[in-house]
Amino acid sequence: LARFAAIVNGVPDASLSVADRGLLYGDGVFRTFRAYKGLVNAWRRHFDKLSGDCARLGIGAPSRQVLEEDLAQALRAAPDAVVKIIVTRGAGPRGYAPPKAPSPTRIVSTAPLPQYPSGWAGGGIKVRVCDVKLSLQPRLAGVKHLNRLENVLARAEWDGDQFGEGLMLDCNCRVIAGTMSNIFVWSKATLATPALELCGVAGVTRDRVLDFARASGIRAEVRELGLEEVLAADEVFLTNSVIGAWRVRELGDRRWEQAEFTAVVRQALERHED
Amino acid sequence: LARFAAIVNGVPDASLSVADRGLLYGDGVFRTFRAYKGLVNAWRRHFDKLSGDCARLGIGAPSRQVLEEDLAQALRAAPDAVVKIIVTRGAGPRGYAPPKAPSPTRIVSTAPLPQYPSGWAGGGIKVRVCDVKLSLQPRLAGVKHLNRLENVLARAEWDGDQFGEGLMLDCNCRVIAGTMSNIFVWSKATLATPALELCGVAGVTRDRVLDFARASGIRAEVRELGLEEVLAADEVFLTNSVIGAWRVRELGDRRWEQAEFTAVVRQALERHED
Numbered sequence: 001l002a003r004f005a006a007i008v009n010g011v012p013d014a015s016l017s018v019a020d021r022g023l024l025y026g027d028g029v030f031r032t033f034r035a036y037k038g039l040v041n042a043w044r045r046h047f048d049k050l051s052g053d054c055a056r057l058g059i060g061a062p063s064r065q066v067l068e069e070d071l072a073q074a075l076r077a078a079p080d081a082v083v084k085i086i087v088t089r090g091a092g093p094r095g096y097a098p099p100k101a102p103s104p105t106r107i108v109s110t111a112p113l114p115q116y117p118s119g120w121a122g123g124g125i126k127v128r129v130c131d132v133k134l135s136l137q138p139r140l141a142g143v144k145h146l147n148r149l150e151n152v153l154a155r156a157e158w159d160g161d162q163f164g165e166g167l168m169l170d171c172n173c174r175v176i177a178g179t180m181s182n183i184f185v186w187s188k189a190t191l192a193t194p195a196l197e198l199c200g201v202a203g204v205t206r207d208r209v210l211d212f213a214r215a216s217g218i219r220a221e222v223r224e225l226g227l228e229e230v231l232a233a234d235e236v237f238l239t240n241s242v243i244g245a246w247r248v249r250e251l252g253d254r255r256w257e258q259a260e261f262t263a264v265v266r267q268a269l270e271r272h273e274d
Numbered sequence: 275l276a277r278f279a280a281i282v283n284g285v286p287d288a289s290l291s292v293a294d295r296g297l298l299y300g301d302g303v304f305r306t307f308r309a310y311k312g313l314v315n316a317w318r319r320h321f322d323k324l325s326g327d328c329a330r331l332g333i334g335a336p337s338r339q340v341l342e343e344d345l346a347q348a349l350r351a352a353p354d355a356v357v358k359i360i361v362t363r364g365a366g367p368r369g370y371a372p373p374k375a376p377s378p379t380r381i382v383s384t385a386p387l388p389q390y391p392s393g394w395a396g397g398g399i400k401v402r403v404c405d406v407k408l409s410l411q412p413r414l415a416g417v418k419h420l421n422r423l424e425n426v427l428a429r430a431e432w433d434g435d436q437f438g439e440g441l442m443l444d445c446n447c448r449v450i451a452g453t454m455s456n457i458f459v460w461s462k463a464t465l466a467t468p469a470l471e472l473c474g475v476a477g478v479t480r481d482r483v484l485d486f487a488r489a490s491g492i493r494a495e496v497r498e499l500g501l502e503e504v505l506a507a508d509e510v511f512l513t514n515s516v517i518g519a520w521r522v523r524e525l526g527d528r529r530w531e532q533a534e535f536t537a538v539v540r541q542a543l544e545r546h547e548d
Binding site for chain 2: 057
């Protein structure tokens with residue numbers, strides 16, 4: 001917390017108006033990713049996703065140039081960090097109605113790289129199935145917006161490092177995602193990841209994995225996924241822009257020993273793209 | 275906006291840490307109500323609801339005494355105002371996991387009383403049915419939490435004062451609430467309001483109306499409600515702690531002329547309680 005630093009609307013400043021709709025209603029979107037030596041992998045995708053999510057909510061996104069200036073400023077102070085970019089609809093008159101002349105707020109912050117247990121990246125993680133179910137909301141599905149109480153409640157179901165991640169099902173018991181990650185299964189040389197038209201967040205790393213599969217001639221499906229299919233898969237892995245890809249080693253009674261395809265994906269994700 | 279004033283953790287200050295989970299995840303709850311001449315009607319209920327909502331999210335609620343001190347400070351500066359109290363889980367390390375030693379943030383703010391069109395309070399309002407549907411989440415239903423994007427999207431469906439409120443249905447097309455209010459129908463001398471076990475916010479004014487009905491020997495039902503039943507009702511009214519009760523005058527092709535029962539409810543809500 002002490003090393004947390006933030007730039008609000010271009011100004012180094014760790015505070016925000018309490019009239020900001022990001023606080024009042026979660027009326028905004030965000031991105032989280034790693035920087036190494038001041039560089040961000042797949043920055044173009046992150047910017048496009050942020051802009052696209054802003055458009056879904058009708059928020060005017062900051063320009064790429066403005067965000068790149070903020071980012072450069074943040075990364076000069078913390079070149080190796082987890083970066084978070086938040087864009088909110090800004091402050092406005094009281095009430096749910098979006099302001100007629102909104103002035104969006106942008107926040108670029110850095111935090112220390114996470115200290116996950118050393119075995120997780122290579123050896124995989126133990127995963128649980130969360131009790132909290134994701135609700136269905138097509139108007140918000142796929143968007144990384146600031147309404148994340150379901151993720152908070154799900155993550156609160158376990159303490160510390162006993163699990164590396166929790167799987168979230170929707171209220172029809174379809175597998176959707178981890179609390180902070182997307183999920184892929186690899187079975188019979190086919191990759192599959194859940195469709196996210198009704199809930200969940202369509203992450204940038206998920207897109208990168210799908211693009212890698214397509215470019216490599218690997219069959220990849222985006223569709224409904226059941227828990228039985230996850231348990232029966234040859235490999236299961238979880239992705240986000242901080243962890244890359246973690247293989248699942250244990251889920252309930254099921255254990256996975258091999259993770260050859262996941263290792264290939266991990267390597268592909270390390271490759272730098274603009 | 276200029277007259278917006280806030281007290282954060284007891285200190286007059288209009289800013290907040292951008293590491294606050296209220297902003298990052300909507301990880302908090304709130305209350306909105308009116309003050310007249312420095313007095314808040316039904317304050318005990320507001321405090322109980324705020325505490326209960328904190329408990330639903332596992333957030334340690336501020337004591338009543340602490341909040342009353344904040345409130346007194348805010349109302350000295352603005353005795354006639356809309357008051358908003360927000361309690362968040364506070365700042366913490368990065369990630370969805372609630373901090374092990376959370377330090378909740380409390381924000382008490384005041385804003386000018388709203389300037390609704392003069393006819394609305396007595397003459398009733400025109401209401402629309404919103405396109406955005408409420409998703410079903412029993413873990414959060416009833417709680418006035420900070421994840422309010424569905425309300426924002428619904429309220430964004432119309433401009434200005436052409437409608438006084440929008441009705442929100444759930445994804446099974448049951449009537450749940452207005453974007454900022456609870457709904458009641460009055461038919462054949464029976465009051466009914468939607469059950470809120472799957473979505474919606476169980477407001478303090480809704481409770482006051484139900485208690486008034488019980489105390490007056492009026493039959494009151496809390497149950498599923500369909501749109502046809504709303505359209506067929508003798509009277510329909512909407513409640514919250516800022517507006518009291520507004521009768522619905524028009525919904526689609528349906529117009530209501532009478533509102534005798536709603537007038538009785540309006541009067542009952544004016545009565546001061548501690």
